[in-house]
Amino acid sequence: MARQQVASMLAVALILGAFASIPTTVQSIGVCYxxxxxxxxxxxxxxxLYRSRGINGMRIYFPDRQALDALRGSGMALILDTGNDxxxxxxxSPSSAASWVQNNVRPYYPAVNIKYIAVGNEVAGSATQSILPAMRNLNAALAAAGLGSIKVSTSVQSNVIANSFPPSSGVFAQGYMVxxxxxxxxxxxxxLANVYxxxxxxxxxxxxxxxYATFQPGTTVRDGGNGLTYTNLFDAMVDATVAALEKAGAPNVRIVISESGWPSAGGFGASVENARNYNQGxxxxxxxxTPKRSGAMETFIFAMFNENQKSGxxxxxxFGLFYPNKQPVYSIRFQ
Structure with a gap:
């Protein structure tokens, strides 16, 4: 996750305010593994552990064969990343896409509920030009293999959006996203959107x-562009992406939150209390x-475990909800 640069782009654009959400049960809460x-x-x-905690979705960041084997028969909805490499x-190469499907999808589906394939995660620089042709090749390969029900997308970070405040001003920063x-x-x-x-x-x-950032009570913010009221930063960030989709001529494209979370230690604002407030909220x-789009939104929290070999x-x-010994970092309920 190349997140530090996201903060500087969003910080000048988003303003304060907060209001508590009314708890409701979402039917699809996943956790990134x-x-x-x-x-x-x-x-x-x-x-x-996922099953015992009532977590019904998972994201993995490469075709991890041991994880895929363990998921057989679990019913959990899976986001399967190709890996940026x-x-x-x-x-x-269409033939490479076909081989990727034969090696990483066909042996597991439908015993593993592969719902989405993420063609790249937060891809940056010149590699962004490879996203769309890779998606096309994978879709063709899935269709040829009789697996066309699996949806192919890409996972983007918030800096693909320019003019993110007010949310109604959101627009894609570069043409490739259009x-x-x-x-x-x-x-x-x-x-697939990573929202932090x-x-x-x-x-x-x-x-x-x-x-406002952690779903706690406070003031509200009104978007003069669409007349909607925002009670938390998450909604504002998501609806800026909705506005960008509308301006791109794709108003009906759904958004799945492929990552969102809050760290419990390690830096400014990172505490157990803040992490619990954000993730439970x-x-x-x-x-x-969101104010712009009502109805349950598929959401994947980042991440299942604290990972001691992550760089940066x-x-x-x-960011983990659990320590590696499977004990929770803080109390949280998923349903």
């Missing part, structure tokens, strides 16, 4: 209140959608 740690449980123990190959949005509209696939109010708050705590809130800022190693 990263494996960058040398002390993590076995894949089968991880799947059992194969993006160029998938884009340039093309991707229109392609998603043609295939019926959602846009934490980094926006950390980048501008003067103008963004902690309560997220679970309780997304069942009713210390917060990166403290």
């Amino acid at each position: 990263g494996v960058l740690g040398n002390n993590l449980p076995s894949r089968s123990d991880v799947v059992q 194969v993006l160029g190959q998938l884009a340039s 093309e991707i949005a229109r392609y998603l509209a043609s295939t019926g696939a959602p846009l 109010p934490y980094f926006a708050y950390r980048g501008n705590p003067r103008d963004i209140s902690l309560g 997220l679970i309780d809130h997304v069942g009713r959608g 800022d210390p917060t990166e190693r403290n």
Whole structure:
């Protein structure tokens, strides 16, 4: 997750305010399963932990065969990432896309409920030009294999949006995203979005209140462009993406939250209390959608475990809901 740059872009654009969400149950709360740690449980123990906690969705960041085997028969909805390292190959070679499907999808589906394939995660720079051709090649390969019900998308970070405040001003910052949005509209696939109010708050705590960022009671913010009222930063960020989809000519493309979370240690604003408030608030809130789009929104929390081998800022190693010994970092309910 290349998150630090997201904060600086969002910080000047988003303003304070907060209001508590009314708890509602969302039917699809998943948790992202990263494996960058040398002390993590076995894949089968991880799947059992998900099931025992009532977590009904998972995201994995590469075709992890042990995890895929452990997921057989679990029924959990899965986001399966291709990994950024194969993006160029998938884009340039239809036969490589076909081989990827034969090796990583066909042996597992439908015993594993692969719902979405993420063609790249927060892809940046010149590699963004490979996203759309890779998506096309994978869709063709899935169709040829009789697996066309699996939706192909890409997972983007918030800096793909410019003019994010007020939300109604949201627009895609670069043309490649307009093309991707229109392609998603043609295939019926959602846009996978990584949404992190934490980094926006950390980048501008003067103008963004902690309560607004963590679903706590406070003031409300009205968008003069669409007349809607916002009670938390998450909704504002999501609806800025909705506005960008509309401006791109893809108003009906759904948004699936492929990552969102808050660290419990390691930096400014990172505490057990804030992490609990954000993640529980997220679970309780997304069942009713955003001011712009009502209805339950599929959401995947980042992440299942604290991962001690993640690089970068210390917060990166403290996004977990659980310690590697499977004990919760804080009390949280998923349903």
